[in-house]
Amino acid sequence: MEKVIMHVDMDAFFASVEIIDNPKLKGKPVIVGGTSERGVVATCSYEARKYGVRSAMPIYIAKTKCPHGIFIPTRMSRYKEASSEIFKVFSKLTPYVEPISIDEAYLDITESQRAPLELAKYIKDEVRKNTGLTLSVGISFNKFLAKLASDWNKPNGLKVITQDMVPEILFPLSISKVHGLGNKSVKRLNDIGVFTVEELYKLPLEILTEFFGKYGVEIYGRIRGIDKRKVEISRQRKSTGRESTLKRDTDDKDELKKYIRNFCISISKELTNKSISGKTITLKIKTSSFENHTKSKTLPLYISKEEDIYKEACEILDSIELNEKIRLIGVSISSLKESKIEQMTLFDI
CATH class of the missing domain: 1.10.150.20 (5' to 3' exonuclease, C-terminal subdomain)
Incomplete structure (x- = not known):
């Protein structure tokens, strides 16, 4: 049986939630994200996109492109609340739901007795009724094409891509x-x-x-219509990390290590609370000219303790020649697994 995969993507999710909560914002260029000059855009309304504003754009550039934009700080607890209502609608239709992010998911509706377009209309109507929000739906026979279809005619779009339409x-x-x-x-x-x-x-x-x-x-x-990836009901987290835009650009490694220390404290607490550990440490930096760079190191054993993560992250930083100042730094740990026994530190070896 040919698979029927649906990709659902909320339209300008954070900005749309803000507009629902404050109808006076409707039709205006709403930009959600860090409100300081060193912050970045999380998302923005379609009115703001007309000015060239995009996600991950530095706030100061967004203000240049859209000087009359309405800049709003993120409210993650509110967005998670709305997301919960949306995913409840998905789960009513199929047990095969793969969350991609807070506002995006794949649904395998192959075994549904209802027609795909009927299901898409139901989702749109229910989400609109329960939250006031709109979404775009793509339907196809694999994940790649379904996601492509959902982006075809945003916002509030609906697109079906069938076998005979490809390539x-x-x-x-x-x-x-x-x-x-x-x-x-x-x-x-x-x-x-x-x-x-x-x-x-x-x-x-x-x-x-x-x-x-x-x-x-x-x-x-x-690009020939072949994508064998399945809809995964339970997505195993592949990494965890922290990053921060610096208060001022710097190439002082001692100062950068203070940020790394705080990241490692937070990451270690999360790993410990979830009884997981990892063995690949990645350092991320963004230069003052907005170039992103990452460098990773895979260890022979799994770690979760703050001092171990900090030691490895600092070694990576020390190995990098900083040719210009840094505006953002981050640390993450991947290759995760459940910790069955108490982890030794590298210093115990």
Whole structure:
């Protein structure tokens, strides 16, 4: 039986919740995120997007692009409350729900007795009735195409992509729309004259594997309608971390290590509370020119204690030559597993 996968994505979720709570904001350029000059945009209304404002954009740039925008700090507890109501609607239709984020999910509706379009309409109506919010729905035979479809005609969109529409429907799209191709991969392909999916489609499998290794096989199949990923009912958390935009740009490593120390305290408490540990430490930095860089180190054993995480993160920082000042720093730990016994520290070895 051919799978029927639905991807549901809320429309400008944080901003939409703010507008629901304050109807005077309707039709105005609402920008939610850090309100300081060093903060970033979490999301914004479609009115703000017309000015070029986008998620993850520094607030000071958003203010330049949209000087009359209404800037609002995030209220995560309120967004989680709305999200809970939305996911209750999903769970009424199918037990196969995979949360991607607070405002996005995949649903496997293959076994439903109701028609896919009927289910999409039900979700839209119920969410609107319960929360006042709108969402966009994409329906297809795999996750990649369902997600692509949900983004097709936002906001409040609905799109179905069937087998007979592929690959031609994908050809005009930018390669940035292909799941798995990040900014660096897109640039590499752009550098050889590949900008659209149609141009990507014409590349031999050998070229893609040369570019991306084994992952090139997935990209090759994906734009031909092949995506074998299943809807995962329980998503295992792959990493946990903390990051912060600095009060001022700096290349002083001692100062950066103070931030790292606080991150490691918080991360260790979370790992301990959840009885998990990890063995891959990643340091993330964003330079004053807004370039992101990450560097990771995988250890021979699992750790969860603050001093261990701090030691490894600092070693990574010390190995990096800072050619310009840093505006953001973060630490994360991945390759997680449940801690069956009390973890030794690296100093116990």
